[in-house]
Amino acid sequence: MVRRLSGEEVAVGQLLDLVQEIVTDYALFRILHDGRVGDVGLNALPGIGGFGQTAEGGTGAVEALTDPMRLGDIILRTRELLHEGDPTGGCERACYECLRTFRNQFIHHLLDRTLVLPALQALEALEVNPVQQPSAGLSFEELEAQCQSDFEREVLAAIRDRGLPLPDEAQKTIYDGDEPIATVDFFYAPRILVFVDGSPHYRDYIQAADTRKRRRLKALGYRVVVVMAENPEAGLSDLAARVGG
Numbered sequence: 664m665v666r667r668l669s670g671e672e673v674a675v676g677q678l679l680d681l682v683q684e685i686v687t688d689y690a691l692f693r694i695l696h697d698g699r700v701g702d703v704g705l706n707a708l709p710g711i712g713g714f715g716q717t718a719e720g721g722t723g724a725v726e727a728l729t730d731p732m733r734l735g736d737i738i739l740r741t742r743e744l745l746h747e748g749d750p751t752g753g754c755e756r757a758c759y760e761c762l763r764t765f766r767n768q769f770i771h772h773l774l775d776r777t778l779v780l781p782a783l784q785a786l787e788a789l790e791v792n793p794v795q796q797p798s799a800g801l802s803f804e805e806l807e808a809q810c811q812s813d814f815e816r817e818v819l820a821a822i823r824d825r826g827l828p829l830p831d832e833a834q835k836t837i838y839d840g841d842e843p844i845a846t847v848d849f850f851y852a853p854r855i856l857v858f859v860d861g862s863p864h865y866r867d868y869i870q871a872a873d874t875r876k877r878r879r880l881k882a883l884g885y886r887v888v889v890v891m892a893e894n895p896e897a898g899l900s901d902l903a904a905r906v907g908g
């Protein structure tokens with residue numbers, strides 16, 4: 664996704680459409696291939712008139728436009744090409760140095776660089792943000808298979824049903840150096856620990872180690888969330904506040 668100055672988010676495909684609209688296919692082709700922003704490869708643009716995200720080979724251009732540095736370069740270069748800061752002032756609307764080409768001569772009367780420049784200048788503070796990928800971790804079924812009690816399975820289902828991210832691991836042992844401190848029911852990388860009260864090992868943990876170990880986990884930088892059978896909602900809300908959703 665790309666965030667524009669207004670805060671509005673547009674997808675890469677829409678950005679391609681926008682760039683295509685405002686600089687014309689051929690100007691973009693020249694910009695991408697003039698060697699100053701780096702050649703995006705001859706396959707990047709399927710054809711002078713067929714620049715689109717669905718066509719074969721379109722990914723090179725998508726990559727070029729999603730790399731913030733290159734995208735910034737492309738936009739600056741485009742503004743330059745449209746005579747921004749040109750000491751001679753540039754052409755009135757369009758010339759063969761900017762938007763006009765032999766191939767687009769039948770629309771020369773429509774080309775006007777002064778309509779294009781403000782749109783490009785408005786992209787000045789554009790930021791490119793990677794789309795957050797869904798976790799490639801364990802599936803619900805894989806996590807469920809590692810649960811050691813019905814209540815753990817219920818909590819896992821509740822996490823899913825609330826639309827919260829699934830834990831990265833289940834039954835994970837947390838170490839301080841080489842020393843195992845505790846086994847947590849659910850673990851969210853890098854440091855959220857979920858204890859589900861009701862599972863036998865959790866009771867052992869509580870009885871044997873009590874709050875001292877939990878303090879130790881917290882001192883190690885972990886966030887500890889406890890979901891108790893008596894009041895699972897409280898623990899789930901705490902978890903939601905920490906993992907989002």
Ligand SMILES: [Zn+2]
Pocket residue numbers: 745746753754755756757758759760761762776
């Ligand atoms: Zn010109």
